[in-house]
Amino acid sequence: xxxxxxxxxxxxxxxxxxxxxxxxxxxxxxxxxxxxxxxxxxxxxxxxxxxxxxxxxxxxxxxxxxxxxxxxxxxxxxxxxxxxxxxxxxxxxxxx
Numbered sequence: 001x002x003x004x005x006x007x008x009x010x011x012x013x014x015x016x017x018x019x020x021x022x023x024x025x026x027x028x029x030x031x032x033x034x035x036x037x038x039x040x041x042x043x044x045x046x047x048x049x050x051x052x053x054x055x056x057x058x059x060x061x062x063x064x065x066x067x068x069x070x071x072x073x074x075x076x077x078x079x080x081x082x083x084x085x086x087x088x089x090x091x092x093x094x095x096x
Contacts, residue, residue, distance in 0.1 A: 007081040015039050019084075020072040022064060022094020030057050042073035065095045 004012035004019070012019055015038040017028045034053050036042050050066035068091060075084040090096075 002081055004081045007085045017042060019076050020069050021088045021091050039073040039077035043070050043077055045070060068094055068096060
């Protein structure tokens with residue numbers, strides 16, 4: 001199995017939501033504040049729920065599209081680093 005660090009060239013912390021394309025520090029903090037702290041929790045969250053969280057945080061968050069976040073998180077949770085990186089290379093800011 002290939003380690004995440006081999007794919008990204010840096011150490012990836014367990015359950016670092018920022019590995020998901022489209023999630024930066026502020027959105028990570030927002031998700032953490034709503035009880036989403038792990039890749040597994042993010043993978044199990046519906047896109048609709050994620051959109052609600054973003055919209056409730058204001059216009060600067062509502063513009064983000066979380067449609068791929070649960071699938072990206074599931075890939076991270078399953079340590080499918082090569083597949084995740086290849087898919088992220090095709091995404092545009094986390095969107096298909």
